[in-house]
Amino acid sequence: GQNIDQPTEMTATEGAIVQINCTYQTSGFNGLFWYQQHAGEAPTFLSYNVLDGLEEKGRFSSFLSRSKGYSYLLLKELQMKDSASYLCAVTDSHYQLIWGAGTKLIIKP
Amino acid sequence: IAGITQAPTSQILAAGRRMTLRCTQDMRHNAMYWYRQDLGLGLRLIHYSNTAGTTGKGEVPDGYSVSRANTDDFPLTLASAVPSQTSVYFCASSDGGTGNGNEQFFGPGTRLTVL
Numbered sequence: 001g002q003n004i005d006q007p008t009e010m011t012a013t014e015g016a017i018v019q020i021n022c023t024y025q026t027s028g029f030n031g032l033f034w035y036q037q038h039a040g041e042a043p044t045f046l047s048y049n050v051l052d053g054l055e056e057k058g059r060f061s062s063f064l065s066r067s068k069g070y071s072y073l074l075l076k077e078l079q080m081k082d083s084a085s086y087l088c089a090v091t092d093s094h095y096q097l098i099w100g101a102g103t104k105l106i107i108k109p
Numbered sequence: 110i111a112g113i114t115q116a117p118t119s120q121i122l123a124a125g126r127r128m129t130l131r132c133t134q135d136m137r138h139n140a141m142y143w144y145r146q147d148l149g150l151g152l153r154l155i156h157y158s159n160t161a162g163t164t165g166k167g168e169v170p171d172g173y174s175v176s177r178a179n180t181d182d183f184p185l186t187l188a189s190a191v192p193s194q195t196s197v198y199f200c201a202s203s204d205g206g207t208g209n210g211n212e213q214f215f216g217p218g219t220r221l222t223v224l
Contacts, residue, residue: 031210033207045214095206097152099153
């Protein structure tokens with residue numbers, strides 16, 4: 001079966017750094033996405049990785065290891081507006097996205 | 110219209126009724142998708158369309174149907190609603206398939222309650 005695992009909830013402090021992990025087991029792999037979803041809103045795109053390594057985009061970075069079936073999203077200089085759910089999704093062999101349940105990130109002052 | 114819109118925003122529906130959720134995009138994207146999102150579960154694909162005139166089944170298609178008569182519109186129909194279809198429904202679109210890293214753009218969602 002296909003499976004994507006993420007922690008259900010994490011808490012971090014404003015100004016700090018947090019790493020959200022994602023492990024996956026899917027039928028094929030054609031890339032991994034991270035999306036942000038604020039409560040009651042639609043998901044919005046953050047990053048895409050298809051090759052091993054780190055992709056940096058401002059305060060957010062995403063890492064991929066295909067051999068380990070592992071990715072993480074790194075958020076630096078946390079702000080209160082970063083309080084949201086972070087969704088990991090993998091494109092499988094049929095080119096459809098398989099989504100994790102999401103990690104709810106709570107930022108405390 | 111800017112981006113992707115959905116209607117209605119929310120709906121309470123009696124079991125057994127027919128319901129169509131509307132989705133329209135103005136980005137001229139080829140691909141469109143319908144997802145449902147339930148607490149504690151990831152987004153699950155219901156149906157998709159890679160281009161106007163074609164549709165395909167996703168992970169949870171039973172009880173739902175779609176059509177894609179043109180590029181912009183992708184309605185989702187529940188022929189006879191059941192309480193297990195209570196969920197938040199998101200429509201999304203992308204310029205090409207996700208295999209090339211094309212991000213999906215999501216509509217604001219429709220919150221559906223079936224009693």
